[in-house]
Amino acid sequence: MLQIQNYLNGQLVPPLTSRYLDNVEPATGQVYGLIPDSGPDDVAAAVAAAEAALPAWRALSAEDRGRLLVRIADLIDANLERLAEAESRDNGKPLSLARVMDIPRAASNFHFFGTAAGHFATEAHVQDGVAVNYTVRHPVGVVGCISPWNLPLYLFTWKIAPALAVGCCVVAKPSEITPATAFLLSELCIEAGLPAGVLNIIHGNGPNCGQAIVEHPGIKAISFTGGTATGRHLARTAAPMFKKLSLELGGKNPNIIFADCDLATAVRTSIRSSFANQGQICLCGSRLFIERPIYEQFKAEFLQQLAEQRVGDPQEASTTQGALVSEAHLHKVLAYIELAKEEGGRLLAGGQRVQVPGRCAEGYFLAPTVFENLPFDCRTNQEEIFGPVVTLTPFDTEEEVLSMANSTDYGLSATLWTRDIQRAHRVAHALHSGIVWINTWLHRDLRTPFGGMKNSGVGREGGLEALRFFTEAQNVCVKL
Ligand code: NAD
Numbered sequence: 001m002l003q004i005q006n007y008l009n010g011q012l013v014p015p016l017t018s019r020y021l022d023n024v025e026p027a028t029g030q031v032y033g034l035i036p037d038s039g040p041d042d043v044a045a046a047v048a049a050a051e052a053a054l055p056a057w058r059a060l061s062a063e064d065r066g067r068l069l070v071r072i073a074d075l076i077d078a079n080l081e082r083l084a085e086a087e088s089r090d091n092g093k094p095l096s097l098a099r100v101m102d103i104p105r106a107a108s109n110f111h112f113f114g115t116a117a118g119h120f121a122t123e124a125h126v127q128d129g130v131a132v133n134y135t136v137r138h139p140v141g142v143v144g145c146i147s148p149w150n151l152p153l154y155l156f157t158w159k160i161a162p163a164l165a166v167g168c169c170v171v172a173k174p175s176e177i178t179p180a181t182a183f184l185l186s187e188l189c190i191e192a193g194l195p196a197g198v199l200n201i202i203h204g205n206g207p208n209c210g211q212a213i214v215e216h217p218g219i220k221a222i223s224f225t226g227g228t229a230t231g232r233h234l235a236r237t238a239a240p241m242f243k244k245l246s247l248e249l250g251g252k253n254p255n256i257i258f259a260d261c262d263l264a265t266a267v268r269t270s271i272r273s274s275f276a277n278q279g280q281i282c283l284c285g286s287r288l289f290i291e292r293p294i295y296e297q298f299k300a301e302f303l304q305q306l307a308e309q310r311v312g313d314p315q316e317a318s319t320t321q322g323a324l325v326s327e328a329h330l331h332k333v334l335a336y337i338e339l340a341k342e343e344g345g346r347l348l349a350g351g352q353r354v355q356v357p358g359r360c361a362e363g364y365f366l367a368p369t370v371f372e373n374l375p376f377d378c379r380t381n382q383e384e385i386f387g388p389v390v391t392l393t394p395f396d397t398e399e400e401v402l403s404m405a406n407s408t409d410y411g412l413s414a415t416l417w418t419r420d421i422q423r424a425h426r427v428a429h430a431l432h433s434g435i436v437w438i439n440t441w442l443h444r445d446l447r448t449p450f451g452g453m454k455n456s457g458v459g460r461e462g463g464l465e466a467l468r469f470f471t472e473a474q475n476v477c478v479k480l
Helices: 040-059 062-078 080-091 095-119 152-165 180-192 206-215 228-241 263-279 292-306 327-342 398-405 421-430 463-469
Strands: 006-008 011-013 020-025 030-036 124-127 131-139 142-146 169-173 199-201 221-225 244-248 253-257 285-291 346-349 369-372 389-395 413-417 435-438 471-479
Touching: 006 040, 006 180, 011 180, 020 080, 040 131, 040 142, 040 169, 040 199, 040 206, 062 080, 062 095, 062 152, 062 180, 080 095, 080 152, 080 180, 095 152, 095 180, 095 463, 142 152, 142 206, 152 169, 152 180, 152 221, 152 463, 169 206, 180 199, 206 228, 221 228, 228 244, 253 263, 253 398, 263 285, 263 292, 263 389, 263 413, 285 292, 285 398, 285 413, 292 346, 292 369, 292 389, 327 389, 389 398, 398 421, 413 421, 421 435, 463 471
Parallel strands: 142 169, 142 221, 169 199, 221 244, 253 285, 253 413, 285 389, 369 389, 413 435
Antiparallel strands: 006 011, 006 199, 020 030, 124 131, 131 471, 346 369
């Protein structure tokens, strides 16, 4: 039984509540570990530790802080296999995916921000012969980082690394559904020699532990990734306290395929963008709009490649689709499949639970599911499902597809496929999405702004945006 502990003031400790939650392995449906069910007292202790560590941490040079972060990155790399196994077991994702995506990206996050801090310059504004203004960027102080279950270590470190890099101390909470790699990270931080209290990882559920982080007056900024409803609740709590807020929320991303595209690449990539991580990536394209002349051909090739997907034990090398993250989430996605049928959807593939024999007989597996014949404005096409369920919709004109693509309350990412360079840019600029990929998907450069429009969030992560978020700008004006 894996018994997770909180990482508090440099030590691994049990929660002050002495309560634990069950940790379930999604591929087997069995409890395999215990997670601290921490409460406000644990959070208060973490904030006190972070406040005590803050003066020395912010006084270190960016280079010295960066050196420690790069050491953590190296330790993540050195423990790749162990971390990938833990991530796959905790989340249900294929081990092969955790090995090439989640864990290498977590190392990159520490490496990128560890080195970026040394290149983070402030601005100066000179009024000739009159005055010089320059901007000092102070670390905000103690900050809270709260992350979801879909890319556990990847998103957790994406927040923590820039905060630490600029000199903030952190109280962080991973999702209670996938806490294992955050716990292993605490061990690696101890091994790397990160000073006590600089990073505190407190485990627990949203209402008790997360809420206490958001409410604590000692926490000056919150970086949150999760659902839109949670983000709304969190903003309601934090805004009257004038905390800085970065919210990365849900999506319902369009994937637009024009008739002049490179069809083979568009189909192959669309299989990934629809079903990677069982469709549980906020950037997955769940609404596929296909220009009518190639609609039937795209559909045939898409369904043919879909048939090659293998739903099964996440540990098997041949598995491309693992388990959904929890029983509750499986039932939520199944309910959307029923809704899609009620709304008149024609089921082209999947639609049902998959029984995987052997140790995974009780696991939360779902066949990748494809519908067509659904209006663009029905609930299935408007609400975030966050599972392996996509819809295919034909379109005739650029105006029509833009109005359908932009019709949801969300605006996180969009993908479009065309060889017409002018159209590519024109359509990209007209899409209400914070991120647009042209002829590719999930191609990431950590320097670029990352985040969504509309109900997909507030603020941007990545590169300088993240470093700015965790700092307070102070302008100093000198009369000449
Ligand atoms: P969630 O909102 O249920 O939980 C996210 C985190 O918030 C968890 O750690 C949870 O414990 C915590 N939490 C819950 N209630 C809280 C409260 N009252 N106060 C403070 N913290 C609280 O989301 P989830 O189900 O874990 O993740 C799936 C969602 O995340 C999807 O909507 C997905 O689109 C979104 N997501 C967005 C991005 C992005 O970058 N925009 C990336 C990944 C996932």
